[in-house]
Amino acid sequence: MNLKSVLAGAGSYLPGNVLSNADLAARVDTSDEWIRARTGIKSRRIAGEGEFTSDLAVAAARKALDSAGKDPSDVDLVILATTTPDKTFPATAAIVQAKLGVPAGAAFDVQAVCSGFVYALTTADKFLRTGDHKCALVIGAETFSRIIDWEDRSTCVLFGDGAGAWVLEAQDAEKSGDRGVIATELQCDGRFTDYLHVDGGVSSTGTVGHVRMQGNKVFRQAIERISDAMIAVARKAGIAPSAIDWFVPHQANERIIHGVVERLNLPSDRVVSTIAEQGNTSAASIPLAFDAAVRDGRIKPGDLVMIEAMGGGLTWGAALLRA
């Protein structure tokens, strides 16, 4: 039987604390005008004390399971994309599996920083299409606020916390119609690790470290590489990039999103953007944006959706699915 990974449901969760640009301007030498003009961000959410990445992930996953009409016992694969795990080990996916009450199956984390959700989705798609697993929870969840240097104005204004989740089911391609994951593309160029990294780690410093970024160098790589990944995915699917119904990009910077839209000649009213109120939530940003557009009625079952991301590594990738 030819299997496909079909999206059965989606959900997301944002913590309650709102941190505005004005709040940040009271702490570091920045301004609401600079942040909005250079990034499009107005505010972001910050996890509360005692609220961990696994808590955000579980809240998003419960909503995704509800929307899919599934029970935790239906799930046999949990893949969690995060850069901010609860602990060095076990994988946060294992903690989430237990908190949700998923009784069996595989659970592991994927680490590709802001590209994590595209990497996790691509991994789940390959697992499901082998027939070894039937129902996957793919989650992007981050408490990025915990690795921010709150005195570094070049990074602290960019990031926020949150989580988003998709439930994917292996279905007989003959019966699923044209719905499901159509094509994916992943890339990494490890020569650029210094552009975006954390200055700590288990085997190097024994500390967690803080985010360090040469933002303008990442920016210069982003538009071209993201566009190339989208073109590769579109080519695999046999469509033009402009044929998509919805473009759900990683929410790193509004200017990067506009650059990709211009380069690929995408219709600008088909772009989903949540960056103004959420900032860059790393691996969580794509499923958060996707869920917002499903909930407000823009993305409907059967729509052709392109996702993309670039993050530390540098990693990048894209995926095309019919919702």
Ligand code: ACO
């Ligand atoms: N407020 C005011 N001024 C600032 C701030 C701030 N918050 N941050 C930097 N500046 C200043 C700089 O010091 C610099 O001043 P100078 O000219 O006197 O030296 C000036 O603004 C310009 O700095 P740039 O870094 O060149 O600004 P740029 O226009 O590139 O914008 C930004 C910075 C927003 C970070 C942008 O480069 C960007 O979005 N980069 C890509 C980020 C990204 O995509 N990351 C990947 C995903 S994240 C992940 O994987 C974890």
